[in-house]
Amino acid sequence: MLTQIRKGVLELCILALISNGEKYGYEMIRELSSRDGLVTSEGTVYPILNRLGEEGLVSTVWRESSRGHPRKYYCLTEKGKERLMVYSQQWRVFSAAVDQLLKESGF
Protein backbone atom coordinates (compact mmCIF):
# COMPACT_ATOMS: atom_id res chain seq x y z
CA MET A 1 0.00 0.00 0.00
CA LEU A 2 2.82 2.36 0.83
CA THR A 3 4.58 2.05 -2.53
CA GLN A 4 2.36 4.65 -4.22
CA ILE A 5 2.76 7.13 -1.37
CA ARG A 6 6.47 6.47 -1.18
CA LYS A 7 6.91 7.32 -4.83
CA GLY A 8 5.11 10.63 -4.54
CA VAL A 9 7.12 11.50 -1.45
CA LEU A 10 10.32 10.42 -3.17
CA GLU A 11 9.63 12.95 -5.88
CA LEU A 12 9.25 15.67 -3.26
CA CYS A 13 12.47 14.55 -1.56
CA ILE A 14 14.41 14.59 -4.83
CA LEU A 15 13.30 18.13 -5.56
CA ALA A 16 14.18 19.20 -2.00
CA LEU A 17 17.61 17.52 -2.14
CA ILE A 18 18.73 19.48 -5.18
CA SER A 19 17.07 22.74 -4.15
CA ASN A 20 20.32 23.95 -2.57
CA GLY A 21 22.58 23.12 -5.46
CA GLU A 22 23.10 20.48 -8.11
CA LYS A 23 23.90 16.86 -7.26
CA TYR A 24 24.84 13.87 -9.36
CA GLY A 25 22.79 10.69 -9.34
CA TYR A 26 24.91 8.51 -7.10
CA GLU A 27 25.38 11.24 -4.50
CA MET A 28 21.68 12.01 -4.42
CA ILE A 29 20.58 8.38 -4.22
CA ARG A 30 23.00 7.60 -1.39
CA GLU A 31 21.58 10.53 0.54
CA LEU A 32 18.06 9.32 -0.08
CA SER A 33 18.74 5.73 0.90
CA SER A 34 20.63 6.78 4.03
CA ARG A 35 17.21 7.67 5.41
CA ASP A 36 15.13 4.66 6.40
CA GLY A 37 12.22 3.65 4.27
CA LEU A 38 12.62 6.16 1.45
CA VAL A 39 14.25 4.05 -1.25
CA THR A 40 13.96 0.28 -1.61
CA SER A 41 15.79 -0.24 -4.92
CA GLU A 42 18.30 2.47 -5.70
CA GLY A 43 18.10 1.97 -9.44
CA THR A 44 14.41 2.85 -9.55
CA VAL A 45 15.25 6.47 -8.79
CA TYR A 46 16.73 7.00 -12.28
CA PRO A 47 13.46 6.60 -14.23
CA ILE A 48 11.85 9.06 -11.82
CA LEU A 49 14.70 11.53 -12.36
CA ASN A 50 14.30 11.10 -16.09
CA ARG A 51 10.58 11.80 -15.92
CA LEU A 52 11.16 14.89 -13.75
CA GLY A 53 13.51 16.02 -16.51
CA GLU A 54 10.84 15.45 -19.18
CA GLU A 55 8.40 17.45 -17.10
CA GLY A 56 10.89 20.31 -16.97
CA LEU A 57 11.24 20.22 -13.18
CA VAL A 58 14.92 19.33 -13.23
CA SER A 59 17.63 19.93 -15.78
CA THR A 60 20.77 17.89 -16.29
CA VAL A 61 24.33 18.79 -17.12
CA TRP A 62 27.36 16.55 -17.65
CA ARG A 63 30.51 17.47 -15.74
CA GLU A 64 33.79 15.69 -15.38
CA SER A 65 34.72 14.34 -11.95
CA SER A 66 38.18 14.89 -10.47
CA ARG A 67 39.15 11.45 -11.77
CA GLY A 68 38.02 12.31 -15.26
CA HIS A 69 34.73 10.39 -15.31
CA PRO A 70 31.67 12.12 -16.69
CA ARG A 71 28.91 12.69 -14.15
CA LYS A 72 25.36 13.72 -14.84
CA TYR A 73 24.34 16.50 -12.47
CA TYR A 74 20.72 17.29 -11.73
CA CYS A 75 19.57 20.80 -10.85
CA LEU A 76 16.21 22.33 -10.04
CA THR A 77 14.57 24.53 -12.68
CA GLU A 78 12.31 27.50 -11.95
CA LYS A 79 9.32 25.28 -12.62
CA GLY A 80 10.80 22.71 -10.24
CA LYS A 81 11.15 25.33 -7.50
CA GLU A 82 7.49 26.29 -7.86
CA ARG A 83 6.49 22.64 -7.78
CA LEU A 84 8.59 22.05 -4.67
CA MET A 85 6.82 24.91 -2.88
CA VAL A 86 3.41 23.45 -3.74
CA TYR A 87 4.39 19.86 -2.87
CA SER A 88 6.00 20.73 0.45
CA GLN A 89 2.96 22.73 1.49
CA GLN A 90 0.66 19.86 0.54
CA TRP A 91 2.88 17.37 2.32
CA ARG A 92 2.82 19.31 5.62
CA VAL A 93 -0.98 19.49 5.56
CA PHE A 94 -1.26 15.82 4.58
CA SER A 95 1.19 14.45 7.16
CA ALA A 96 -0.26 16.61 9.94
CA ALA A 97 -3.74 15.31 9.15
CA VAL A 98 -2.59 11.67 9.16
CA ASP A 99 -0.63 12.16 12.41
CA GLN A 100 -3.63 13.76 14.05
CA LEU A 101 -5.97 11.00 12.93
CA LEU A 102 -3.63 8.23 14.09
CA LYS A 103 -3.15 9.92 17.45
CA GLU A 104 -6.90 10.29 17.93
CA SER A 105 -7.38 6.62 17.06
CA GLY A 106 -4.82 5.64 19.65
CA PHE A 107 -2.03 4.50 17.31
Added chain:
Amino acid sequence: MTWEDSRLIQEYMSTLEQSLADMPYSKVKEFLLDIRRHIEEGLERESSLDVAQLLERLGSPQDLAEEFRKEVHTEERIREEQTTYAGIPAWVVLVTLIFVFPIGLILLWFSPLWSRRSKVIATLIPAVGLILFLAIGLGGFYGYNFSKMTFVGAFNVSPFPTFPRPVMNAAPRVFVLMLTVLAVFSPVISVIYLGANLPSLRKRRELSSA
Protein backbone atom coordinates in the same frame (compact mmCIF):
# COMPACT_ATOMS: atom_id res chain seq x y z
CA MET B 1 37.58 -5.81 -9.99
CA THR B 2 37.79 -9.54 -10.53
CA TRP B 3 36.68 -11.48 -13.56
CA GLU B 4 33.70 -12.77 -11.57
CA ASP B 5 32.68 -9.17 -10.74
CA SER B 6 32.63 -8.04 -14.34
CA ARG B 7 30.67 -11.15 -15.27
CA LEU B 8 28.03 -10.26 -12.63
CA ILE B 9 27.76 -6.71 -13.92
CA GLN B 10 27.58 -7.88 -17.51
CA GLU B 11 24.82 -10.32 -16.65
CA TYR B 12 22.88 -7.72 -14.71
CA MET B 13 23.08 -5.18 -17.51
CA SER B 14 22.08 -7.60 -20.26
CA THR B 15 19.09 -8.90 -18.25
CA LEU B 16 17.97 -5.31 -17.76
CA GLU B 17 18.43 -4.50 -21.43
CA GLN B 18 16.53 -7.61 -22.53
CA SER B 19 13.57 -6.88 -20.29
CA LEU B 20 13.29 -3.42 -21.87
CA ALA B 21 13.75 -4.55 -25.46
CA ASP B 22 10.27 -3.34 -26.48
CA MET B 23 10.62 0.17 -25.00
CA PRO B 24 11.76 3.32 -26.89
CA TYR B 25 15.44 2.81 -27.57
CA SER B 26 16.71 6.31 -26.78
CA LYS B 27 15.16 6.25 -23.32
CA VAL B 28 16.41 2.74 -22.59
CA LYS B 29 19.90 3.73 -23.70
CA GLU B 30 19.95 6.67 -21.32
CA PHE B 31 18.65 4.55 -18.45
CA LEU B 32 21.26 1.83 -19.04
CA LEU B 33 23.96 4.49 -19.05
CA ASP B 34 22.66 5.91 -15.74
CA ILE B 35 22.76 2.46 -14.15
CA ARG B 36 26.20 1.70 -15.54
CA ARG B 37 27.58 5.00 -14.25
CA HIS B 38 25.98 4.30 -10.87
CA ILE B 39 27.78 0.95 -10.62
CA GLU B 40 31.11 2.47 -11.67
CA GLU B 41 30.71 5.35 -9.25
CA GLY B 42 29.85 2.99 -6.39
CA LEU B 43 32.87 0.75 -6.99
CA GLU B 44 35.15 3.74 -7.26
CA ARG B 45 33.93 5.56 -4.17
CA GLU B 46 33.41 2.64 -1.82
CA SER B 47 36.31 0.27 -2.30
CA SER B 48 35.09 -2.01 0.49
CA LEU B 49 31.84 -2.62 -1.34
CA ASP B 50 31.53 -5.86 -3.29
CA VAL B 51 29.71 -6.00 -6.57
CA ALA B 52 26.97 -8.37 -5.40
CA GLN B 53 26.10 -5.95 -2.59
CA LEU B 54 26.06 -2.99 -4.92
CA LEU B 55 23.77 -4.78 -7.38
CA GLU B 56 21.46 -5.82 -4.57
CA ARG B 57 21.15 -2.23 -3.43
CA LEU B 58 20.31 -1.24 -7.01
CA GLY B 59 17.40 -3.69 -7.07
CA SER B 60 16.69 -6.62 -9.38
CA PRO B 61 16.70 -5.93 -13.12
CA GLN B 62 13.03 -6.94 -13.17
CA ASP B 63 12.16 -4.31 -10.54
CA LEU B 64 14.04 -1.64 -12.43
CA ALA B 65 12.38 -2.58 -15.71
CA GLU B 66 8.97 -2.45 -14.08
CA GLU B 67 9.65 0.98 -12.59
CA PHE B 68 11.00 2.22 -15.92
CA ARG B 69 7.80 1.16 -17.69
CA LYS B 70 5.61 2.87 -15.11
CA GLU B 71 7.52 6.12 -15.40
CA VAL B 72 7.46 6.15 -19.20
CA HIS B 73 3.70 5.61 -19.08
CA THR B 74 3.25 8.36 -16.48
CA GLU B 75 5.24 10.64 -18.75
CA GLU B 76 2.91 9.89 -21.67
CA ARG B 77 -0.16 10.44 -19.51
CA ILE B 78 1.18 13.79 -18.29
CA ARG B 79 1.84 14.85 -21.87
CA GLU B 80 -1.73 13.91 -22.81
CA GLU B 81 -3.13 15.82 -19.84
CA GLN B 82 -1.12 18.85 -20.86
CA THR B 83 -2.48 18.59 -24.39
CA THR B 84 -6.11 18.56 -23.27
CA TYR B 85 -5.38 21.35 -20.82
CA ALA B 86 -3.78 23.49 -23.52
CA GLY B 87 -7.19 23.99 -25.09
CA ILE B 88 -6.49 24.43 -28.78
CA PRO B 89 -7.42 21.15 -30.49
CA ALA B 90 -5.09 19.71 -33.09
CA TRP B 91 -7.52 20.19 -35.98
CA VAL B 92 -7.73 23.97 -35.34
CA VAL B 93 -3.95 24.21 -35.54
CA LEU B 94 -3.89 22.16 -38.75
CA VAL B 95 -6.70 24.05 -40.49
CA THR B 96 -5.13 27.40 -39.56
CA LEU B 97 -1.83 26.16 -40.94
CA ILE B 98 -3.44 25.50 -44.32
CA PHE B 99 -5.41 28.75 -44.60
CA VAL B 100 -3.48 31.34 -42.55
CA PHE B 101 -0.06 29.79 -42.41
CA PRO B 102 1.78 32.39 -40.21
CA ILE B 103 -0.91 32.27 -37.49
CA GLY B 104 -1.02 28.50 -37.72
CA LEU B 105 2.72 28.47 -37.20
CA ILE B 106 2.37 30.47 -33.97
CA LEU B 107 -0.37 28.12 -32.71
CA LEU B 108 1.80 25.14 -33.63
CA TRP B 109 4.79 26.38 -31.64
CA PHE B 110 2.63 27.05 -28.58
CA SER B 111 0.97 23.66 -28.82
CA PRO B 112 2.32 20.88 -26.58
CA LEU B 113 0.82 18.26 -28.91
CA TRP B 114 3.97 17.86 -31.00
CA SER B 115 7.56 17.37 -30.10
CA ARG B 116 10.07 20.11 -30.86
CA ARG B 117 11.53 17.95 -33.62
CA SER B 118 8.17 17.70 -35.40
CA LYS B 119 7.66 21.46 -35.07
CA VAL B 120 11.04 22.21 -36.61
CA ILE B 121 10.37 19.83 -39.51
CA ALA B 122 6.88 21.24 -40.07
CA THR B 123 8.34 24.77 -40.15
CA LEU B 124 11.22 23.86 -42.43
CA ILE B 125 9.10 22.20 -45.13
CA PRO B 126 7.26 25.44 -46.09
CA ALA B 127 10.47 27.47 -45.58
CA VAL B 128 12.16 25.32 -48.21
CA GLY B 129 8.98 25.63 -50.27
CA LEU B 130 9.15 29.43 -50.05
CA ILE B 131 12.81 29.50 -51.07
CA LEU B 132 11.99 27.16 -53.94
CA PHE B 133 9.09 29.37 -54.95
CA LEU B 134 11.24 32.53 -54.93
CA ALA B 135 14.00 30.75 -56.81
CA ILE B 136 11.54 29.63 -59.47
CA GLY B 137 10.14 33.13 -59.71
CA LEU B 138 13.54 34.73 -60.15
CA GLY B 139 14.85 31.91 -62.30
CA GLY B 140 11.76 32.08 -64.50
CA PHE B 141 12.14 35.82 -64.89
CA TYR B 142 15.78 35.70 -65.93
CA GLY B 143 15.23 32.55 -67.93
CA TYR B 144 12.48 34.25 -69.87
CA ASN B 145 14.60 37.32 -70.61
CA PHE B 146 17.51 35.18 -71.51
CA SER B 147 15.56 33.03 -73.94
CA LYS B 148 13.96 36.12 -75.46
CA MET B 149 17.39 37.64 -75.99
CA THR B 150 18.78 34.53 -77.63
CA PHE B 151 15.59 34.22 -79.62
CA VAL B 152 15.95 37.80 -80.85
CA GLY B 153 19.63 37.22 -81.48
CA ALA B 154 18.99 33.99 -83.27
CA PHE B 155 16.27 35.56 -85.36
CA ASN B 156 18.77 37.99 -86.81
CA VAL B 157 21.58 35.58 -87.41
CA SER B 158 20.48 31.95 -87.49
CA PRO B 159 18.86 30.41 -90.53
CA PHE B 160 16.65 28.32 -88.16
CA PRO B 161 15.29 31.04 -85.88
CA THR B 162 12.46 29.21 -84.15
CA PHE B 163 14.18 25.87 -83.73
CA PRO B 164 15.81 26.13 -80.27
CA ARG B 165 12.95 27.75 -78.39
CA PRO B 166 10.24 25.08 -78.02
CA VAL B 167 12.75 22.27 -77.56
CA MET B 168 14.53 24.11 -74.74
CA ASN B 169 11.45 25.26 -72.91
CA ALA B 170 9.01 22.35 -72.96
CA ALA B 171 10.80 20.12 -70.46
CA PRO B 172 11.82 22.86 -67.99
CA ARG B 173 8.31 24.28 -68.09
CA VAL B 174 6.75 21.04 -66.79
CA PHE B 175 9.51 20.81 -64.23
CA VAL B 176 8.98 24.42 -63.10
CA LEU B 177 5.24 23.83 -62.91
CA MET B 178 5.77 20.76 -60.72
CA LEU B 179 8.14 22.63 -58.44
CA THR B 180 5.71 25.54 -58.15
CA VAL B 181 2.87 23.22 -57.20
CA LEU B 182 5.14 21.57 -54.65
CA ALA B 183 6.23 24.93 -53.25
CA VAL B 184 2.71 26.35 -53.03
CA PHE B 185 1.40 23.20 -51.35
CA SER B 186 4.28 22.79 -48.93
CA PRO B 187 2.14 23.93 -45.96
CA VAL B 188 -0.21 21.09 -46.85
CA ILE B 189 2.74 18.68 -46.77
CA SER B 190 3.56 20.04 -43.31
CA VAL B 191 -0.01 19.50 -42.17
CA ILE B 192 -0.02 15.92 -43.45
CA TYR B 193 3.24 15.32 -41.61
CA LEU B 194 1.86 16.80 -38.36
CA GLY B 195 -1.37 14.85 -38.71
CA ALA B 196 0.59 11.61 -39.01
CA ASN B 197 2.57 12.55 -35.90
CA LEU B 198 -0.35 13.30 -33.61
CA PRO B 199 0.28 11.84 -30.13
CA SER B 200 -2.88 9.72 -30.22
CA LEU B 201 -1.99 8.21 -33.61
CA ARG B 202 1.61 7.69 -32.55
CA LYS B 203 0.48 5.79 -29.48
CA ARG B 204 -1.92 3.64 -31.48
CA ARG B 205 0.90 2.78 -33.88
CA GLU B 206 3.18 1.83 -31.01
CA LEU B 207 0.48 -0.31 -29.44
CA SER B 208 -0.26 -2.14 -32.67
CA SER B 209 3.44 -2.79 -33.30
CA ALA B 210 3.99 -4.07 -29.76
